Amino acid sequence: MHCRLHRFPLTKAVPLAISRGTTAAVEHLLIAIEHEGITGFGETGGFDSGHRSFSTDAVADELCALAPRLADRSPEPLQALEPLLAALSPPARCGLDLALHDWWGKRLGQPLGRLWGLDSAVSAPTSVTLGLGSVEAVLARLERWWAQLPATRIKLKLGSPDGLEHDRALVDAVATALQRRRAATGIATELQVDANGGWDLERARAMLGLLAERGVVLVEQPLPPQADPDADCAGFAALDLDCPMALVADESCWDLQDLLRLAPHVDGVNIKLLKSGGLAEALLMARTARRLGLAVMFGCYSDAALLNGAAAQLLPLVDWPDLDSHLNLVDDPFAGPVLEGDRLLPGRGPGLGVAVEGLAC
Ligand SMILES: [Mg+2]
Structure with a gap:
């Protein structure tokens, strides 16, 4: 070749x-x-x-x-x-x-999903991400997402360098905005949070009560990932019993080996193609996680529609899709995954279902 x-x-x-x-x-x-x-x-x-x-x-x-x-x-x-x-x-x-x-x-x-026997019509709503910032900037980002798509799942980034007080203010402001939206439109919106390893054990424990009170359904990677696998597991194990919502590993979980060591201590894993090394390992991880009773999230970095379109081939196996990065690009050279409301579906066509439009190949 x-x-x-x-x-x-x-x-x-x-x-x-x-x-x-x-x-x-x-x-x-x-x-x-x-x-x-x-x-x-x-x-x-x-x-x-x-x-x-x-x-x-x-x-x-x-x-x-x-x-x-x-x-x-x-x-x-x-x-x-x-x-x-x-x-x-x-x-x-x-x-x-x-x-x-x-x-x-x-x-x-x-299409790959069809070759794997998956039902391409099955796809849960994707979350959209609110990054860190001032309360005003985060609420403005939320409004911008709502102008773009129904956005019934919100992932709020926490672990602010400004400290726990700022994290608390963000959770309060966003949870209140979601409640107001529900009162005004009847649309329920799910709130997830992702600390990206920005807390230590004490801070994580201090946040869990507020997160539960404000209806947060999952918390992702509260503690920094550790290079030592045992130390990494110990962090999740220390939080697992106290955590009133689903505890999800992201930065700590790259491949099937990580998934198996973390499985006793978490409720779900965030699989990303760049971490897993592609679709072969991601398919194995998603199927194994489901067999073990873990929830599956599929996430992204600053990925364009080719990476997210590839991930979309596995969406029938995913509980919490988090594939919004290409929706926030001004120069995505690919077209493929289809957005229906806030559900992402694989692109039509064989293979990944993605067309290369903006690059001379
Ligand atoms: Mg994450």
Whole structure:
């Protein structure tokens, strides 16, 4: 197969601030593999989870070094490429995994979800994200989302560098806005919070009561992820029994191995394609989580519609979709996943169901 790499910018309509910093724009990579007249596309890019980070430059270097080794290989069977994929970093593996799956689906003329036996009509509403900021700015962001889509699930970022008082003020203001909306329109809106590892144990415990009082249904990654797996599990275990709402691991949970070690201590996991290294591992994780009785969230970084369209192929397995990043881009070069109300559905078409529109390939 012939492999090409393109770099492209992604610019957010509204910059997103979380506990670790603010993102206004990123650079991502498009990987295209061509074989026997069929081209499969994958998207990837650098990201930072607090304890592990990858730069887009490093991911591009990895994929460029790999390209000559793909020249005499075929995209199928996928299993024959597993050793080569296993040696890559998660984001480099994700780019290639997506391109290989896209090629495979196009070769068979079917969307991936259909090849996996999934019901593409099943999709829960996606949450939309409110980043950190002043109370006024966060409420203005909420109104902007409501002007764009029904947004019946809100994910509020907490772990503010300004401290717990600011976190409390944000929860109060947003919960009150949701109550007002319900009183005025009858529309119930679910509130989720994500601390992105911005609390310690004491702060997390101090927040749980207020979160429960204000009807928050889940709290994501209260404590920073730890490189030591036992220490990481211990943090979730210390909160699990006291936590009145669903406790969800994100930055701590990258792959199936993480999921299995965290399973006794959490209620759900946030799976992201850049962390899992693509669709093969994400499918395994989603199916295993469900079998273990865990709820499944599917999340994103600053991803465009190719990554989120790939994730949309697995939405029938997802309880809490959180795939809103492409809805906040001004220069997304891809088209595919369909928004119906606030439910995301996979794009029509074979493979990932995503078209590359804004890039010369
Ligand atoms: Mg998260």
